Amino acid sequence: MQDKANEVVSNSNNKLGGFTITAIVMAAIGFLLNPFCILSIMGTIFSGIGIAHSSNNKDKTWAIIMLSLSVVETLFWVGFMVNTMAAL
Template sequence: MQDKQNEVVASNSSKKLSGFTITSIVMASVGLLINPLGILSLLGIVFSGIGIAKSNNTKDKTWAIIMLAVNIMETVIWAAVFVSAMAAL
């Protein structure tokens, strides 16, 4: 009976997101509002890549891939804003 309880606890703890994926989610969220020179988006891309590489379950990998796409889109959008601002000068 004790083995079953340990097994349930072990399987529930593996459903958590890794620290790299959570950091990527934070970088994407903050990067939508404030993104000086695209640094947060670039860091989010790096942390997403590490999150994908070190993921242990499908939930973690799915979130890391979604955040990778979001951070890439943010980088492209902020680059377009920067280029258009420089062109207006």
């Protein structure tokens, strides 16, 4: 029999959830390219779901960061579109 003292146990409690990873991707892409604020709004939705489904502090922290970033991006792009339409 193998000795259990030498086994390496992976700690899966420190992983990010799927919704949080999706929110990170949506916020990152939405920061550069955001047609009609769709990506920022989707990032906000996935961040909210990520907060609700978070299983550890790291996951919840990243979801909250991405929620705030997505909201700021949405406000920025809405302001950008309003100013562009006003200039026409």
